[in-house]
Amino acid sequence: MQRLALAALPAVGLAATALSLSTSFSAFSGATRNPGNLWSSTTPTLSLARTAFNGPAVTTGTLSGFGPDETVTYRLDGATPLTGSPSAAGPGGSASITSLSIPSAAEGAHTVYALGGSGSQASIAIVVDTTAPTVTAGLSPAANGAGWNNSSPVQVTLTSGDGAGSGVHRVYYTTDGSDPVASGTATTYALPFNLNATTTLRFYAVDHAGNASAVTTRQVRIDTVAPANAVTAATVTGTAVKSGSTVWYRGAGTGSLTLTNAVADAGSGPASSATGALGGTTTGWTHTPSTVTSPAGGPFVSNTFSWAASTTSSPTVTVTGADAAGNTTATGLTFSNDSAAPTGGSVDATGLTGTGTRYRTGTAVSVAFTPGTDAGAGLAASGRQLLRSTGTLSNGVCSAYGSYTLLATDPASPYADTVTDQACHRYQYTVPDLLGNTATYTSGDVKVDSTAPSTPTWAASAFTNTAVTGTTVYYRSTATSGSVTLTGSSTDAASGVASYAYPALGTGWSATAGTLGVTTYAWSSAGPAAPGTRTFTATNNAGLASATSSFTMTADTTAPTGAAVTYTNGYPADLNPAITLTAATDAGAGLDAAAAVLQRQQAPLSAGTCGAYGGWTTIATTPGTTHNDATVTNGYCYRYRYTVADRVGNTATATSINELKVDYHSAVRADAGLSGYWRFGEASYGLDTFTGTTGAAVNSRPADDGTTWTLSSGSAPVITAADRMRRVSANGFDLYNNAAPSSPDYAVEADIHVASNTGTYYPGILGRFNPATSTAYYAQLAQGSGSWQLWKKVNGTSTLITTAGATASMTAGATYTLRLQMTGTQITVWVNGTQVISVTDSSVTGAGYGGMFIWGSGTPTDTDGLHMDNYSLRPRAADGKGTATGDYFFSPTLGVTGALGGADTDTAVRFVNSKSFVTVADNVALDVGDTTTIEFWFKRSTTATTGFETIVDKGTGSFKVALNAGKPTLYKSLGAGAGTSIIGAVTPVTDTNWHHVVFVKAGAGTCVYFLDGFQTASASGSGKTLANTTSPLIVGGSAAEAYAGSVDELAIYSTAMTAATVTQHYRFGVG
Known part of the structure; x- marks a missing residue:
């Protein structure tokens, strides 16, 4: 160096x-x-x-x-x-x-x-100095045991020394890993300096003598970045999977797992992984916390986590990864139960058409599917299956599916499938999640039908102005509206018929769809377009259309022809007249037999003349060629018309000018042999027996028939304890009944009862009394002389007309029936049925009222003087044939319900005592001789089968009809008694119903007895000749021969009535 x-x-x-x-x-x-x-x-x-x-x-x-x-x-x-x-x-x-x-x-x-x-x-x-100096590096903060700092910056202090030598001259260092002796980046140390990242520090010291220390290299390792955890679930038993911060487990069963943490750290490197105690809900879970440091650098496997079956809790755990610098990263995990299958997936065929878009018209099917999602562990990447089941397709309905067969595993969507025709198919797509929970998605029915439906047929119904023949629909175009319903019929064994495509018919027509195959064509104004021939098709549920079918719309505006109606012009033979009908023909739509209608209108029938006709009413539909009208009733005229129609509503009506008359009394009057006819339909005008409260004023209560009394003068009479009438003081009274008769020809009757022959009394009866002018006729008894008198009063002035030669005995208890009869100018007075006065007088002509009076002196009481009883006013018994008018004697009851049915409301007479009868003065019309018919209706008031009751008697030598022990019998009259029997009933009439009786005597020929329209007896008339007499005709008998019952519609004929006519009359009568 x-x-x-x-x-x-x-x-x-x-x-x-x-x-x-x-x-x-x-x-x-x-x-x-x-x-x-x-x-x-x-x-x-x-x-x-x-x-x-x-x-x-x-x-x-x-x-x-x-x-x-x-x-x-x-x-x-x-x-x-x-x-x-x-x-x-x-x-x-x-x-x-x-x-x-x-x-x-x-x-x-x-x-x-x-x-x-x-x-x-x-x-x-x-x-x-030949000894090199020394130099060391100090870090603040100091590195950990692994030689790492986990904070930044790290301060570096270089400490040098030279002992006894020349002293340290300088310290040089580099931070880029280069040699500080030769590097151009060497820095002379002056003060402590900071390092922010892992650095290779190289340094040395030089003393004043030039001695240099060896270069020292020091790794200053700084790691401030936390490691990255990579936690996975490992050694799993049961089913579990980690996803993100969640470890999904299938709590439905037991299981266990460990967590492997592959700690990653680019700085100081992985050192350990720790799992803490379980937090959250921990039911069913067990785990022992652990810190794992081996193998060096990981991955680090935790202690076991275990869960019991049916566990649903969600415990939490923190996994902490650490690097060599001491940086840590905590990863929170939640264990979540996932026992639910995936959701939201689907499987179905694509490109479906037809009804409900569920059909394929070919056998190639594209199946699309999606796996859905899984809210828990997530979907498994594989193991998905596509399956198919095949069933029967019938009329659009799927059934009888077989089991599913596997088509593919983990297929891609869409899947191309080939299936059988005319069948149903379903697809299933099974999708598991990572824990094995499996969802099965099932498609709807995939219906495969490649065959079109059959060519449709059709039928028509609901015709309104329409009809069908073959394939032609006729319509009445002149009608303002009409309709027809067409119902198509097609078959399709597989998918079934879904719809029918009916055509539009053009201007004026509407088409309204109904249920499957049903369409109603209609028009709402006359003259819709002529559609001609149109076609339609059927479509099956798969959307395949059939071949076309056709129909033709044809207008028909021509009515049927040839109809006629025929019936009796006049009186029919019975109440079931035959109406003859002639059928019509129609060249278009054809006759509508059900539309044929027989109608009738009726009018009241009076005296053989028809009144105003009412509206037409239907009496029969589809009547056929003959219709018997059993609904005619007595008292009406009838007309008939016959309406026919073709099947589209074109109508024709056949009429007749004939008038069919149904009227008992008209039929009777129409008989050429009729001599006399009494209907006894008169009503009484005042009837009073003075029954009531003793002492009550007569005019304070109504009479028996509901009429009322008015006091004209004097003091009002009162009712006695014996239900008679008397005056109340020495003064008398004039009393009239408020019932006003319609004709001045009538009779007033009342009884005069002698309570005691004391005092002076003038009791009597009034007729044609006009209270406004004080005008009337009146008959009275002069008590003093016992004579009967007829008076008239005109404008308040009374004049005695005459006094009868007959006198009355004033023996106490005696009763006299006094009768004042007024017929035109003929005024008669009767006592006990015997005429005592007869005069002609025209002084009083108005109908007026009837009434009574008692005048005189003496003190009246209930037991003293003259009293009055049984007041009545009777009109005359009219002769419906001619002038043989009769009179009612001794107050028979008028206005009782008559014998005739139907519309006839005419009343009858009832004989209520041993004296009441009707008398008809002799009339040449009644001289019928030995050929005659006696016809009447009777109704007994008793059912006794004993006694002899005269019903009608023309006097000695002529006819007499009586009930002999209840048996109607025709006699040759001998006056009183039975006389000579000509013909009679075998069986008595023992009920109280109305019965129709006809006796026919054809001279010496056969005599016939009819009861209620049927002949019940016959006999020879030989040797039993009937003669003409001048005797009056008596109806009702009297005394020992009195008849108790009602009589109606008495007719005397001078001819022998046929059985058919008898039957006709009876049927008319019962209505």
Whole structure:
């Protein structure tokens, strides 16, 4: 190693100061150059360029303070001459020493002298040093046991020493690893310096003698960077995997693992790895903390971590990696249970079409799939499987899938598959995660059908102004609206039919889709476009279309022809008249048989004349060629019309001018042999038996028939305890009933009862009473004479018209029925059914009212005087044929429900006591002789099968009809009693229902008895000739032959009625 030359080193440590010698001493053993001479005041000095030497060397220096040009010699330590130059001082006593040779000398301190020839002397101390100095490096902070610092900067202090030598001159160092002796980067050490990174420090020291220490190399290792942990799960039993800072384990089963930390450190290098105690939730987990230092540099394997089955906890652990410098890195790990399979994946075929986009029309299938994600350990990179199952495809429905078969393991998506036709397929894609949890994704049904559906057929329905024949749909284009529904039918065994493509029909038409295959075509205004022939197809669920099918739309606006309706013009034979119908024909859509309608309108029938007809109503649909109208009723006229239609609604109506008449009494009147006809449909105008509260004023309560009374004058009469009427004071009264008869021809009847023959009374009855003018007829009993009188009052003035010759007995308890009969100008008075007065008078003509009165003197009581009872006003019994009008006697009940059904509301008469009857004066029309028909309806009030009850009697020698022990029987009348029986019933009538009775006597021929339309008996008329009589016609009998019951529709004919007519009348009658 090169050392610095001594001459190159400056004097360090020894002062370059001239030795000052005492003026009293000599440098050489006390001798002076000039003994006895004193030194000058200018002290000579010697200085050398070097004062330390490590061997022989030549140096330079200076002299001063010598005498001018004084010679100079040089010595070492005073004894050893030295070779030097100059040898004399200059004129000024100074000189530059240009060369002074220092020889080898002993180690240690020495002195060099300069001796002037004139006695001047100067010296300088030198040292001879051949030992190199020492130098060491100190670090702050100090390095660790491995020689590393883990903080920066590191302060370096270079400490040097030279012992007893010449002293350290300089210390040199480099930090770039180069030799500081020769490196141009060497730095002279002055103060401690900092190092910020690992550095190769090289340094040495040089003393003043030029001795240099050996170069020392010191590695200053600084590592402030923490190591990097690389933790992996190792020696796993069960299933676990590390992902990031999470170690996923499958807690469903037991398991264990160790953690391997491959600590990485580019500085001081890996030193150890430590695992701490478990934190967090640790249930089911065990682990012993550890610090692992071997193998050197790692990787370092921890102690075992273990978990029990069914563990779900999430413990944490810190893994700490350390480098040799002591830097550490902590890695926190969490153990998380992952027993769940991946999610979010899918598998399905692509490019599907058809219904629900689930169909392929070919056998090549592209299957796309995605694995999804795993929120836990993550997906496994391999082990994924694609599988397929095949099932049956029937009418679009999949069934009977087989087991899945493996198609590929870890396939790429999409996967090209070839499958069977006319079948269903499903795909499964199984994806495991890193812990073995496996997800199975299943596709929807992949339906494969490459065959189109069959050519559709069609059917039509829901016709409105439309019809179909074959493949032609007829429509009535003149209708403002119409529609038809077409239902297509196609088959497709595999995918099934999905839809039908129906065409548009053009302007004016709409098409409304219904359920599969159903479309309704409609128009909403007349005259839609004529579509002609159109086609449609069916499409299966795979989207394949069938071959076309067609239909033709044809307009039909022509109505059917040839229809006719025929029926009786007049009275039918029965209540089930036949209506004959002639069918129509139609050349277009064809007849709609179900649309044929028979309609009827009706009008009231009165006296054989039809009134105003009402609207048409349907009585039969699809009636056929003959329809019997069983719904006709008595009292109406009927017209019929027959409406037919073709199948698109074109209609034709057949009519007739005939009028069918259904009317019992009209049918009766229409019979040419009718002689007399009494319907007994009259109503009473006031009927009162004076039943009520004793002492009540008669006019304070209604009469029996609901009519009311008005007091015209006097004091109101009252009701007696025996339910009669009496006056209340010596004064009398005039009382009239408010029921106003419609005709002035009527009879007023009332009973006069003799309670006691005391006082003077004038009881009587009023007729045609006009209270406004005080005008009336009245009949009365004059008690004093017992005579019957007829009076008239005109405008308040009373006039006696006449007095009867007959008189009344005033025996207490006697009762007299007084009757005032007014027929036109014929005024008659009757007592107990016997006419006692008959006059012609025209003084009073208005209908007026009926009433009663009692005048006289005496004190009236319930047991004294004359009382009145059983008031009635009866119109006459009209003859529906002619002029044989009858009269009601002894108050038979009028207005009872009649026998006829249907619309006929005419009433009947009921005989309620042993005296009531109807009498018809003799009339030539009733002289029917031996050929006659007696027809009537009767209704018994009793069911007895004993006794003899006369119903109708024309007098001795003529006909008589009676109930003999309940059996209707025709007699030749002998007046009172049975007479000669002509024909009678075998079976009695023992109910209280209405019955139709007809007796037919055709002279000496056969006599026939009909009951309720059926012939029940017949007999010969020979020897039982009926004669004409002048006797009145009596209806109802009287006394011992009185009939208890009702009579209606009595008709006397001069001809023998046929059985058909009898049946017709009966059927008309029952309505």
